Amino acid sequence: MNRSLAAPLLALSLSVPTTCLAEEDSPYPLADAEMHYVNFMQESDGMEKLLNAMDQADVTDTMLTGMAVTKKWKETAPERPRYYQGDDSPVYWYAATDELVARAIEGLPKEQQKRFHPFLSGFNPTDLNAVDHIDRMLQWRPAFWQGIGEVLTRHDDLTALTEGEKPRANHEAMHRVYRLAAKHHLPVLLHTNITSAREDRPLYLKELKEALTQNPNTTFIWAHAGTSSTTIRRNDMDFLPTLVKQLLKDHNNLYILLSWTAEELIYKKEGTPDPAWVKMVKHYPDRFMLGSDLVGRFDSLPKTMDDFQPFLDALPEPVARKVARENFLDLLPRNR
Known part of the structure; x- marks a missing residue:
């Protein structure tokens, strides 16, 4: 079965329990601030x-988003790639990813729909027409989309494989999109690495600062605090805190999404929370949130989110609750 077609269609006919988790079920009920419904082949395990x-x-x-790019299957490839780094074929911008997300959510019972906060991502961030596409999508489904992103810029190997102008x-x-x-009142989840895979210094800081400074009324969620698996693996990133x-x-329009790559930062090598990051989160208790950053496959979600628990436990309980759930929900247009 072709999952890229089957998963959204399956979601349309699902009948699932409508009860949501109760607050008392966990000391820190969680909001996942970055979840991709599909992977780089636009496939999903389904709702x-x-x-x-x-x-x-x-x-x-x-938060539920698609995947802004999809991997090309070249005629010369011996088999279909399973990941964007699977071979040297490019990735290209894929607008239909938003429709996959929308249909999956709309196929759920109303009570379950409320648990999802869809973000638009299917546009080319180097195209001056992108803002018109986004505006059209907002008009087609009024009050449905609750944010924009993940916008993929400065993403090492992924950027290198992307067809056309580099975002x-x-x-x-993007300035047009921010406005x-x-x-x-839509937050923008922005992936922009702070540096390249080979430079252990904030190589791309100017680009981020220009976006923040020139768009003071736009709410930015900085994905992974500017890191990726490649930059973390090859650099010390000691400058980042x-x-x-x-x-x-x-x-004051910047918020930080801590995800699986950021775990390399917020924990010391022995696995204990890094005091520098704990202190920073305590100082800015309203500006951090958590995300799994899973892409179309969801079995690892419990472990991924549980890995944040030692860090949450190192925070005062009111701060931990904010980071675990409240900060993300507070940024959504229905709550602002």
């Missing part, structure tokens, strides 16, 4: 598995 994984992980609410946070096309986001703290001080 039934996602809801089951959410219940097991004590996740009450999930960056301060591209004029539209501000108009509709000081840099993040300064950015939070200078830009």
Whole structure:
């Protein structure tokens, strides 16, 4: 069966329990602030598995987005690639990913739909027409979309494989998107690496700062605090805590999404929470949130979210609750 077609269609006919998690089920009920419904081949395990994984992980609410790019299957490839790094074929922008997300959510019972907070991602961030596409999508489903992103810029190997002009946070096309986001009170989940795979310094800081400074009314969620698996693996990133703290001080429209790559930062090598990051989160208790960053496969969600528990336990309980769930929900347009 072709999952890229079957999963959304399956979601249309699902009958799932409509009860959501109760607050008392976990000391820290969670909101997952970054979940991709599909992978780089636009395939998904489907809504039934996602809801089951959410219940097991004590996740009450999930940001749900598609995947802005899809992997090309070249005629010369010996087999279909399973990941964007599977071979040297490119990836290209894929607008239909938003429709896959929308149909999956709309196929659920109303009570379950409330648990999902869909973000638009299927546009080319180097195209000056992108803002018109996003505006059209917002008009087609009024009050449905609750954010924009994940916008993929400066993403090492993924950027290198992307067809056409390479995206960056301060591209004029993105400035147009930021202004539209501000108009509709939509947060923007932005992936922009702070550096390249070979430079252990904030190589791309200027691009991020320009986006933040020129769009003070836009709410930015910085995915993974500017890291990726490649940058974390090849760099020490010792400069990052000081840099993040300064950015939070200078830009009150910036929020930080901690995900699986950020775990390399917030925990010391022996697995204990890093005091520098604990102190920073305590100082800015409203500016951090958690995300799994899973892509179309959901079985690992309980473990992924449970890995944050030692860090949450190192925080005062009111702060932990904010980071675990409240901060993300507070940024959504229906709550602002």
